[in-house]
Amino acid sequence: MIKLHGVTKVYSRESVGIRDINLHIKAGEFVSIVGQSGTGKTTLVRLLIAEERPTKGQIFVGDWDITNITATDIPFLRRQIGVIFQDFKLLPQKTVHENVSFALEVAGETSERIRKVVPQVLDVVGLGDKWHRYPKQLSGGEQQRVAIARSLVHRPKIIIADEPTGNLDSLNTVEIIEILKKINEFGTTVLLATHNREIVNELRRRVITLRNGEIVSDEREGKYRL
């Protein structure tokens, strides 16, 4: 599903994002990318959604070589990947329903389908009754659930979550991880970048550990080892 061959990202002589990363994530896997702040987790996420271009190496998403993806193709790539961010990245001027439906509208889905699918997805994340609220009228956990609903709504094969629980309390953290696990059970590949030890240890799934931009361990049922 995701392949990286010798990928390096250099920002400047003093700042290297990741170094010579070789990685293969299969369809349906739940992979945690762990490491302390500044070890390259976010760089990896940004490379996968083409927010950054690699300095060296090749990146494949499915059969698509996105190493040198054109600006015109980037929206098509992003419509196939659901991304969840630590700061939720919700549109403040749009309601919960509009935030979620926006992801379908940009992809050219019919209004009929949007009217049908969006309430279903909001029910999945438990926000069916808050569809008319604006992000600022929701708690952090609820905002992150909106972000998950938005990332799910176009049924992506991959969900990338970059520190999705970084701004949440422990109760909301558990809820968000449960939702991600449920998504993964339906066959979606989940890539979780985090430095939350408890989450990783509790998940007991594949763990890739990064240090100074390099992979230092890759365990099938790993634990947080930093």
Place this chain on the structure above:
Amino acid sequence: MTSFWRVLKFAFQDLGRNFGLSFMTVFILVLMLLSVNVLWSVDVVTKEAVSIVKDQINVSLYFKAETSDKEVGEVEKYLKQFPEITELSVTTREEVLKSFEDRHKLSAEVLSALQELGDNPFGPTVVIKTREPQDYKKIMSALDVPEYENMIEAKSFEGHEEGIEKIQNITNRIERLGFGLSILFALIAFMIIFNTVRVAIYTQRIEISIKRLVGASSWFIRGPYLIESFIFTILSVAVTAGLIYLALHWLDPYLSLVFPNGFTLTNYYNSHILSLFGLQALAVLLLTVISSLLAMRRQLKV
């Protein structure tokens, strides 16, 4: 087509939900357009005033009494070759005499003195008007040739010369000042509009990057801003036109006191409404669209 309606929907949603920002953008555009229109109106009024003064200037050539109609006809033919001359009228000796008699019909002394002279002492007169005051000098020097010099007794130009030069100087200064001010205003308008739109888009940079991250194409993001530019343009030009007509309603009675020819700015605006406001709308639209595209270029690089 669905995308177009969605872009339209987002444009109106953004306008409504960012009402304060939309209002400020339209407000600044209206201020700029009002300044441009004030400058334009001052220019129109000045030009009209100068043209009235110019219109009152003419130069008369007084021929000697013995000059024949044929000789005057030759001078007339010669003068008509000059494209600068807009009007030329010839008054024969008899007409000049009649006009003199009419003017002095109440003054018996003048009429008896005229009778004592016996023959008609007046020569024919040629009155000319030129396009621009500075053209008179050229015409006068063209007549400074021996064959015509002997026929012409006097030219009224000598008396007018100073006045004509003054008007010419004033006209030139006003035109230069108007041109300079227009460029200055155009530059200020450009800077203000450009920065207003940039600020409006800068405040929405996070939204733009989020839209980009969830897979919106560049045109899907740009579209609402371009439609908003169009709406801002229509609104600002309409409000400006309304305010201008309101101001003219108050101003025109004063102008009609100054201009005896019935000139009013309302008439001017009415007869140029499409070109004036059409041009302003086009300029504002171009400015806002270009500013939007330039401002967004940076935000769309995500």
